[in-house]
Amino acid sequence: MIVRELDLDLDAFEGPFDLLLTLVLKEEVDLADVDVAGIVVRFLERLAEREELDLDACGEFLVLVAALLELKARGLFEDEPAELADLEPEEAAEELARRLAEYRRMKEAAGWLAERLSTERDRFFRIGPAPLAPQPERRLAPQDPEALANVVRLLAAEPPTVSLAHMELRFPPVAQFLERFRALLTRRSRFDFDSELDGLSRAEQAVAFLALLELRRANEISISQAAPFAPIRVSRVGEESAAVNERTQTWNARSA
């Protein structure tokens, strides 16, 4: 099974997985609208249709979905001061458990409200004034016009720019890695992807990986890996074996 060819039918997107990734990278699809759980379900369905467990496919899928989730999380929590990535695994697990538990409780509370609403359906009461009630007069004390000016200043105040800079730091542009890898390949015909990741944060590693996908999509490189978890070798197109070349082309045809 080839993960990137996984056909998806989500609310926000319909088509192969690799096309979704491309659109997300080009910011033509908003990740906030993408139902990642739906992608996982689709993958599991496809996996279940096969008799054997396809470890390669599972590995590739996990990496891609993790990258998607990380991007989505960043989009949703962009102003978050505490970075999960910066936390020790123990602390991160604790924080994640806390958040998931919070959401689960709210779901339970929503269920309680739904039940309450149905048992209270037969309680009718008047909304608004009674037919023959006196008309209340709502008087307002004299107001200071300066309050109006202050409110307009408030509405015209630019939101603090600090958080934006922060975001850039945490989530470098894909273009940065595109340039870096292209430059590398003008000097060398191939490089070892894993060693290029040394010293990078997890966010940067994710972006680097997405840049790699983008280059392959554009048919500028080919990628090979001897075995799962073995180093990923990246080479200029034309430097690799014909077999790999063919695979790349198939993929390009589908994602076009």
Next chain:
Amino acid sequence: MERPLRLVTANPLDQLARTIEALLVVANAPLPVEELIAATEDDQERVEMALGLLAERYHEGRSGIVLESVAGGWAFRASRAAAEACGRLFERPVQRGLSQASLETLAIIAYLGPVTRPEIARIRGVAADSAVAGLTERGLITEAGREDGAHGGAVKYKTTPMFERVFGLESLSELPRLDDLPGDVDDLRERLHAVAEQRSA
């Protein structure tokens, strides 16, 4: 006839009278007999008999709730004996300030001139429907025609003379100047929209 409640309880119309009571206490306007007939799915004669029983039960001098037949139909009102207490209930203490939502909406209308609700919502980043309704009800703003001519366009709102009185202004030209912001209305409007967009990004 001394204890009408006793009578209602013993009467086969009991159930119907209770249902009509319930309908009347929920209604926002007097209910015509036809509507009571439709809602209770009973017949006119019985509905009118039940109303008669209720009128006796909810009678001035006997109850704080009084059933009255007015032009539009039947409705509950407060007894005259309770008029003073009702007066105190409805005579709201003078309100000292406006909510943030009202103040923002009012400021946008005051500084930008006639504005539509959608534009207020865009600038505030939140729907302005209830704030606009509240300010209209208080007489601080009023409708000022429609956007793009007579039909179709959204209603525009402007401030009223009452607004000027409450804020102690002779006219809108006396609004405090916004030194660091564009003095020109169009520039100010543009600035507010730009910031709102940044904020929602």
Next chain:
Amino acid sequence: MERPLRLVTANPLDQLARTIEALLVVANAPLPVEELIAATEDDQERVEMALGLLAERYHEGRSGIVLESVAGGWAFRASRAAAEACGRLFERPVQRGLSQASLETLAIIAYLGPVTRPEIARIRGVAADSAVAGLTERGLITEAGREDGAHGGAVKYKTTPMFERVFGLESLSELPRLDDLPGDVDDLRERLHAVAEQRSA
């Protein structure tokens, strides 16, 4: 005690109870005891006793008008027995059920309010804009200022007395305690720790 009304009539509290009846039938929101005390100019003990008498008189099963303690005050509503007839004439405040998104958003605001839309989105993992707009339109939630006043932060939301009324709550404290709702933290924590250990191994 067989005929509470008889008791009311004979009781020196009679007059006060009638006045309170009158106030309740014209009020457009539940009346807190303090407001009843202020409007009747009577004392707390007597007002509470009068309310007790009225609660007995206007009791589900005994009257079409029912007195209930809801949303921090006292209010009349229609008896449940009359719900069908009421449904033919009036709209329910929440006519159809609420969507799962709306219910979750409502729960978050009821428990954690005042909260901003981004905070709601953070907990739910999905934007909450349309749910918030829908709940505001139904009058179940309302704006409660802005976060971080000086910088024009996001608008905060809280539930309204209407929310408590629709859900038949005396106050928000009647909601089940959050700690009593299963969050399965321990199970989750264990699983995540297991993953974390593998990763760092």
